[in-house]
Each structure stands twice: as C-alpha cells, then as structure tokens.
Amino acid sequence: MTLPPSLLMAWRNLWRHRRRTWLTASAMIFANALLIFGICLQTGTYQMMIDNGLRLLTGHLQVQAQGYLDDPRMRTTVAQIQPLARQLRDQLHRPAAARAQGFALLSSEQRSFGVQILGVEPAQERHISFLPAQIKRGSYLSEHAQRQLVLGSVAARNLKVGVGDEITLLGSGLDGSFAAAVLTVTGIFETGLNDLDRGLAQMHLADFQSVFSMQGAGHQIVLRSASLADVAALKTAVSQTLNSRPELTTLDWDQLQPELRQAIAADMASSWFMYGVLIILVAFSVMNTQLMAVLERIREFGVMLALGLRPARLSLLVLIETAMLALLGLVFGLLVGGSLAALLSHTGFTFPGMEEYAAQFNMDARIYPRLTFWSVMTGPLVIFTASLLASLYPALRLLGLQPLNAMRSAT
Amino acid sequence: MNGSSALTALVAIGWRNLWRNSRRTLIMLAAISVGVWAMIFMTALIRGMLDDMIHGAVSNFLDHGQIRHQQYADDPSIDNRLPAPGPALASALDRETRHWSQRIRVPAVIASERETTGVQLLAIDPQREAHLSFIAQAVVHGRYLENADDPGIIIGESLADQLETRLGRRIVVMTQGPDNQVADRGFRIVGIYRTALKNREKMWAFISLNTAQQFLGVGDDVTEIGWQLPDYNQAPAVAATLARDAGNADSRAWQDIDKFLNSSLSMMDGFVLVWILIVFTALSFGLVNTLAMAVFERMREFGLMKALGLKPSAIVLLVLAESLSLIALGLALGNALAWVSIRSMAGGIDISAVAQGMEMMGASAVLRPALYTHDLWLANAVVLGLGTLASCLPAWRAARLDPIAALRKS
Numbered sequence: 080m081t082l083p084p085s086l087l088m089a090w091r092n093l094w095r096h097r098r099r100t101w102l103t104a105s106a107m108i109f110a111n112a113l114l115i116f117g118i119c120l121q122t123g124t125y126q127m128m129i130d131n132g133l134r135l136l137t138g139h140l141q142v143q144a145q146g147y148l149d150d151p152r153m154r155t156t157v158a159q160i161q162p163l164a165r166q167l168r169d170q171l172h173r174p175a176a177a178r179a180q181g182f183a184l185l186s187s188e189q190r191s192f193g194v195q196i197l198g199v200e201p202a203q204e205r206h207i208s209f210l211p212a213q214i215k216r217g218s219y220l221s222e223h224a225q226r227q228l229v230l231g232s233v234a235a236r237n238l239k240v241g242v243g244d245e246i247t248l249l250g251s252g253l254d255g256s257f258a259a260a261v262l263t264v265t266g267i268f269e270t271g272l273n274d275l276d277r278g279l280a281q282m283h284l285a286d287f288q289s290v291f292s293m294q295g296a297g298h299q300i301v302l303r304s305a306s307l308a309d310v311a312a313l314k315t316a317v318s319q320t321l322n323s324r325p326e327l328t329t330l331d332w333d334q335l336q337p338e339l340r341q342a343i344a345a346d347m348a349s350s351w352f353m354y355g356v357l358i359i360l361v362a363f364s365v366m367n368t369q370l371m372a373v374l375e376r377i378r379e380f381g382v383m384l385a386l387g388l389r390p391a392r393l394s395l396l397v398l399i400e401t402a403m404l405a406l407l408g409l410v411f412g413l414l415v416g417g418s419l420a421a422l423l424s425h426t427g428f429t430f431p432g433m434e435e436y437a438a439q440f441n442m443d444a445r446i447y448p449r450l451t452f453w454s455v456m457t458g459p460l461v462i463f464t465a466s467l468l469a470s471l472y473p474a475l476r477l478l479g480l481q482p483l484n485a486m487r488s489a490t
Numbered sequence: 491m492n493g494s495s496a497l498t499a500l501v502a503i504g505w506r507n508l509w510r511n512s513r514r515t516l517i518m519l520a521a522i523s524v525g526v527w528a529m530i531f532m533t534a535l536i537r538g539m540l541d542d543m544i545h546g547a548v549s550n551f552l553d554h555g556q557i558r559h560q561q562y563a564d565d566p567s568i569d570n571r572l573p574a575p576g577p578a579l580a581s582a583l584d585r586e587t588r589h590w591s592q593r594i595r596v597p598a599v600i601a602s603e604r605e606t607t608g609v610q611l612l613a614i615d616p617q618r619e620a621h622l623s624f625i626a627q628a629v630v631h632g633r634y635l636e637n638a639d640d641p642g643i644i645i646g647e648s649l650a651d652q653l654e655t656r657l658g659r660r661i662v663v664m665t666q667g668p669d670n671q672v673a674d675r676g677f678r679i680v681g682i683y684r685t686a687l688k689n690r691e692k693m694w695a696f697i698s699l700n701t702a703q704q705f706l707g708v709g710d711d712v713t714e715i716g717w718q719l720p721d722y723n724q725a726p727a728v729a730a731t732l733a734r735d736a737g738n739a740d741s742r743a744w745q746d747i748d749k750f751l752n753s754s755l756s757m758m759d760g761f762v763l764v765w766i767l768i769v770f771t772a773l774s775f776g777l778v779n780t781l782a783m784a785v786f787e788r789m790r791e792f793g794l795m796k797a798l799g800l801k802p803s804a805i806v807l808l809v810l811a812e813s814l815s816l817i818a819l820g821l822a823l824g825n826a827l828a829w830v831s832i833r834s835m836a837g838g839i840d841i842s843a844v845a846q847g848m849e850m851m852g853a854s855a856v857l858r859p860a861l862y863t864h865d866l867w868l869a870n871a872v873v874l875g876l877g878t879l880a881s882c883l884p885a886w887r888a889a890r891l892d893p894i895a896a897l898r899k900s
Contacts, residue, residue: 106775341847
C-alpha cells in the first residue's frame with residue numbers, strides 16, 4: 080500500500096524524533112484515557128441517579144391537579160382518580176397508578192409517630208415503583224382493600240410493631256373531619272433511604288379514600304415510560320388524553336424532582352472544568368512540540384519553498400503531522416481508557432466514603448461506568464480537535480516564510 | 491569558587507539558558523501556570539463547598555457535638571430522654587465548650603383548621619440557642635421566642651403557606667408523651683422564620699423549653715445537649731472529655747452524628763490529592779519534553795563542557811537549574827493567578843440555578859472558594875518535588891554524553 084507523498088512525508092517526520100513524539104502522544108493518551116473513564120463514569124452514575132431516584136416513588140410522569148406540586152394540599156385533588164388512571168392505562172398501554180397522599184399520626188401500643196401516608200393501587204404500584212419489591216418482612220398490600228398498612232423499617236422499629244400488629248391512624252380528612260382507623264401491619268419495607276424508612280407508610284387507595292373522606296378522589300396518577308427518551312412523547316399523549324380536564328396538569332420527572340437534574344448539572348459543570356484544564360494542558364504540549372518541529376526545519380522548509388512549494392502546503396504538512404500524532408494519541412487512549420471503563424463497567428467499583436455518599440442519592444455503593452458511543456468518543460474527539468487548533472499557531476507562522484531568510488536562519 | 495557564588499552562577503546560567511528559546515519557554519510557562527492555577531482554584535472551590543456544608547449542618551442543630559440518650563439516635567422518642575445536666579456535667583460543659591444549650595427534639599404533627607403535616611418539634615432555651623443555630627436570626631415576621639416560658643410557636647414561611655395559616659393564628663401540635671398518651675396542645679404563632687432552603691422551613695417548628703416540658707409532662711428532662719467550640723476540628727477530643735461526666739448518656743462529636751458529612755470530607759481530601767496528581771501528570775509530559783529538547787539542542791555544548799573537564803554532576807545541576815527556574819516561575823505565576831481569582835470571588839459565586847441540586851448534597855446556592863494553607867503547600871510541593879524528579883531524566887542524559895560523539899554532531 081502506498082500513501083500519498085504528503086502523508087508519507089508527515090509520517091516520516093514524526094519519527095525523526097521518536098522520544099518527542101511518544102512523549103507528546105503520551106500526554107494525549109493520558110488525557111484521553113482519563114476523559115473516557117471520567118465521562119463513562121458520569122454517564123453511568125447519572126443513569127443510576129435518575130433510575131433510582133424515579134423508580135422508587137416518583138415515576139417518569141405524574142398527573143396532578145394544577146397547583147398541587149408547589150403546594151400539596153389535601154383538597155387539591157384529582158376527582159374520580161381510579162377511572163382516569165384506568166383510562167390512561169387502556170389508551171397508552173403504559174403502567175399508570177393512582178395515589179392519594181396525606182399525613183397521619185400512627186399509634187401503636189407503645190409509641191406514636193407522624194408519617195407521610197400514601198394510598199396506592201397495589202396491583203398497579205408494582206409496575207411503577209421499586210418499593211413493593213423492597214418488603215423485608217411480611218408482604219406487600221393485597222389487591223383488595225382489607226385495612227392493611229405497610230411501613231418503613233425505621234418507623235416500624237420506632238413504633239415497636241411487627242407484621243400482624245395493629246396500628247391506630249389519626250389524621251384529618253378532606254373535609255376537615257376527623258380521620259381515624261385501625262389498620263393491620265402486613266409488611267415492612269426497607270429502601271435504605273432514611274427519610275422513607277422512617278417516615279412513609281402505604282395503605283390501599285380505597286381504604287385511604289374512605290378513611291380520609293376523599294369521595295373517590297386522589298392526588299397523583301404516576302406513569303412510567305418505556306425509557307427516559309420516551310418521556311416527552313408520553314407526556315404529549317397524556318396531555319392530549321386530559322384535554323377535557325383543564326384542572327389537571329401533566330408533569331415530567333424534571334418538574335417533579337428538579338434537584339435531580341440540578342445535581343447532575345452541577346456535577347457536569349465541575350467535571351468539565353477539570354476536563355477543560357486537562358485539554359488545555361495537552362494543547363500546550365502539542366503547540367510546543369509542533370513549534371519545535373517547525374523551527375528546527377526552517378532551513379529545510381526554505382529549500383522546499385525555493386523549489387516552488389507553496390507556503391500553504393507547508394502549513395498543511397504541519398497540520399497533517401499533528402493529525403497523525405493526535406490519531407496516535409486517540410487510538411492508544413481509546414485502548415487504555417476504553418478497556419479500563421469496559422472492565423469496571425462489568426465489575427463495578429467503589430471507593431472509601433462512597434457508601435454514605437450513595438445513600439444520599441439512593442444509589443448502590445458500587446458504581447458502574449457506562450459505555451456508549453458518545454461517552455467513549457466525546458473526550459478523544461475534543462482532544463483531537465484541540466490538538467489541531469493548537470498546531471495552527473506554528474502552522475500559520477509558515478505562511479509568511481521567505482525562502483532566502485529561511486535558508487539563512489541558523490538552527 | 492565558594493558555594494554561594496557557584497549557586498548564583500548556576501542559577502544565572504540556568505536562567506539565561508531558559509530564555510535562549512523564549513517562545514518554547516513561554517508556552518511551557520503558560521502550561522505550568524494554568525496547571526498550578528487549576529490545582530489551587532479547584533481545591534479552593536471544593537473546600538469552600540465543604541465548609542459551607544459543615545456550617546449549614548452545624549447551624550441546623552448538628553452543633554459540634556451532642557449528648558443524648560444511648561437509644562435516641564436509633565429511636566428519637568421522648569421515651570429516650572436525659573435529665574437536665576447536673577452540676578458536674580454543667581461545669582464541664584462551661585469549661586470545655588464555648589456555647590451549649592439543652593433541647594427537646596421530637597417528631598410531631600401540626601394541624602391547622604385546613605391541613606395536617608409532620609414536623610420536627612424543637613423546644614429550645616431561646617437565649618442560649620441564639621449562639622448555636624440559625625433560628626434567632628431567621629425570624630422575618632413577628633418575633634423570636636422571648637424566654638424559656640414563652641407560650642408561642644415559631645414556624646417556617648413555607649409551612650405556614652402549606653397549613654394555610656399565618657402570624658397570630660392558632661395551630662394544634664400533637665406528639666407522643668412519655669406514656670404513649672398523645673399529647674396535644676394549641677399554640678399561637680408568634681413568629682415566622684425564613685431560610686434559603688424551603689425544605690428546612692417545612693421541617694422545624696420551635697417552642698420554648700419549659701412550655702414543652704410541661705406540655706409533655708417530663709419535668710426537667712431534655713432529649714439533647716448541644717455544644718459548640720471555636721474550632722470544629724477539636725470536637726472529638728471534647729466529646730470524649732464530656733463523656734466522663736455524662737454518666738451513661740452518649741456523648742458524640744458531629745463526625746459521629748453525621749456520617750455523610752464526615753465521609754464527604756474524607757472523600758474530598760482524597761479527591762484533592764488525586765486532582766493535583768492528575769494535573770501534574772498532564773504537565774509532566776510537556777515539562778520533560780521541553781527539557782529534552784533543550785538538552786538535545788545543546789548536545790555539542792555539553793560535549794565541549796565535558797571535554798573541558800566539567801564533572802557529570804555539574805552538568806546535571808546545570809540542567810536542573812534551568813528546569814527549576816522554569817518551575818519556580820510557573821509556580822509563582824500560577825499561585826498569583828489563583829490568588830487573584832479566589833480574591834475576586836470572595837463575595838461568592840451565585841449558583842442558584844442548581845440550588846435544589848446543591849441542597850440534596852447539603853450545600854447552599856452561593857459558592858465561596860476557601861483557600862487553605864495546607865492545600866496551597868500540597869500543590870506547590872507536588873509541582874516542585876515531582877517536577878524536579880521528572881527533570882532528572884533529561885539531566886541525566888545530558889550528563890552521560892560521550893563528549894567525542896557529541897562534538898561530532900552537526
């Protein structure tokens with residue numbers, strides 16, 4: 080195979096200084112590998128944060144009454160909520176579960192604590208939320224309303240109750256009436272999130288509606304889309320279905336849990352600051368190397384110009400050399416960074432302090448980098464581009480070169 | 491030649507050599523300065539965020555340490571309460587801490603005519619509490635509690651909205667008494683407080699300590715004694731000292747109470763070191779390259795020096811002098827850049843666009859860089875120490891030259 084002469088020339092020039100070329104390529108390999116690993120790690124972490132954050136309770140989308148999100152009041156309700164949830168399921172073929180939400184004082188034989196209490200449709204809830212699968216003792220609510228209650232492990236411990244024990248619930252109903260009931264603890268869940276394990280209980284939606292005098296109303300219909308990418312389309316479909324109900328609004332996960340996207344944005348910003356510094360350092364390295372490569376060949380270039388080569392060709396030659404150098408850095412960087420990320424994406428890894436940190440975001444203490452085309456290629460492509468830009472300075476200096484001056488210049 | 495003049499000569503030669511190729515030196519200098527700036531600046535941002543998290547948590551009733559019932563952390567109920575500090579403990583607290591106060595902290599349910607919700611009910615000694623937490627400065631409508639017998643309640647602005655109530659109205663507080671009788675009592679809202687974090691406004695409701703003790707029927711008992719020091723790093727030692735007078739109560743420093751905060755601190759310590767090393771590594775390739783080129787260009791020179799009888803060690807020193815001049819200048823510029831950028835942001839950077847995300851991590855919406863001496867030392871020591879080490883490679887090559895072969899080189 081024969082290369083075009085300019086490519087061949089560039090390639091040979093690179094290897095006139097083997098050590099210099101490898102040192103510069105090493106800087107690129109190092110930065111490429113770090114960026115690949117870092118970006119794959121971020122991609123994996125964000126995915127986990129979003130999945131875990133949403134699959135526990137929030138869901139991808141919720142239908143609520145206007146104003147409930149900012150100000151969750153008992154009487155800001157969705158009327159006839161179960162039929163509406165059923166209608167959404169039938170029309171959109173996606174899981175949708177109705178919920179009602181209130182606050183109540185739970186009293187056992189020995190203790191009393193206030194908890195957030197959710198009325199749920201147990202059969203539907205399983206398709207929406209991880210919580211029914213987090214039952215550690217007993218079982219989740221049965222499909223028919225039987226005055227059952229599931230609650231978090233810390234709440235159960237604080238109330239000193241176990242499966243089968245009775246709990247008195249006190250609160251106020253939708254109309255301000257006194258809401259009271261005796262419920263049986265059927266299951267105890269443990270999510271690992273202290274707020275939920277300490278302060279959340281669930282009961283059957285039908286029980287909730289009768290105890291709190293809801294008259295068939297609830298507060299949220301929670302939907303799950305096939306993937307994060309499909310949320311927007313599902314939101315549009317839900318909004319169309321709800322055209323006849325102007326008092327309702329459809330909210331996506333970003334509106335329901337803005338802190339999730341913001342935590343990701345803050346993390347992104349600080350990561351790209353660090354990546355940016357690395358990229359600039361690599362660019363300086365390349366600029367220096369290529370400047371030297373140009374200066375030491377000034378006489379050579381003078382001869383070439385005298386033989387009738389246009390200065391632009393010389394600049395191109397320098398750019399081709401840089402591109403080859405950067406390609407070298409890219410290929411080896413991909414190998415090193417890609418294999419590291421690929422290896423850890425299977426085994427996962429953790430570091431000291433990760434456990435407490437992960438608990439804050441309801442995550443596993445092991446993090447798994449995620450390899451996609453873009454999570455792998457973004458870093459190397461940016462570094463490749465930055466290297467080419469950095470060599471523009473030495474390359475463009477050649478444009479004004481005069482053959483005679485160049486041949487006279489001492490190296 | 492005596493030592494000091496030899497050194498002066500060495501530095502002078504190194505300095506002069508550095509500027510024989512000013513363009514190359516300037517590019518490398520820019521790289522070192524940017525690298526050093528990034529090390530220090532990023533570290534100061536991280537430290538600032540952590541300081542903010544610690545300060546936020548401390549003033550949000552974490553204190554620097556607390557004495558509580560052994561079971562309270564696991565089971566925060568009025569059943570797990572302590573007697574008021576006796577004379578021994580009180581004098582130990584006076585001696586060892588700057589400020590301390592007693593509280594009752596129990597989960598409670600608050601009901602207005604319209605809404606019911608859950609809060610942490612905090613019964614405080616208003617005068618002493620003012621030194622410990624945010625509440626004394628946070629009241630925006632009405633007033634702060636006047637004394638330990640004040641019959642009123644203070645709630646957050648967001649909670650007042652949620653309960654559809656306002657200043658001067660009455661609300662009912664329900665919580666568990668010592669014998670699992672639900673204690674409930676009406677309180678008049680005498681103050682409304684505001685904080686930067688909406689969740690915090692919904693979390694705490696404040697009543698006075700004596701009122702709570704009567705309402706719950708617990709005599710002089712409390713659930714916690716919180717204390718603070720001039721320096722939060724001393725907390726573990728003080729907690730251990732106080733444990734001696736705390737009987738069978740549990741005396742802990744904040745590090746043992748808030749594990750997340752403590753692990754964030756140690757995680758960031760590790761991260762700072764890793765970050766500094768990463769930046770240095772990225773720099774080192776360019777540094778070694780620049781020196782190798784400088785050596786390569788002057789092969790003949792070194793050959794000549796050796797032929798004239800200069801020792802290899804002198805040649806090593808010559809190259810190192812050049813490299814150290816470069817590193818020192820880069821460090822000076824980088825430190826200056828970092829200092830200027832940190833000073834210019836002393837007022838804090840507004841990151842309210844991601845306020846709720848920061849709240850998840852316990853940080854606030856204003857980022858203030860905090861420059862710590864030991865971070866500054868670490869960054870400078872790494873660049874200077876490892877930089878010298880990396881320069882030894884080309885220096886060694888220059889010293890090992892065969893003078894004859896070098897002189898033959900065109």
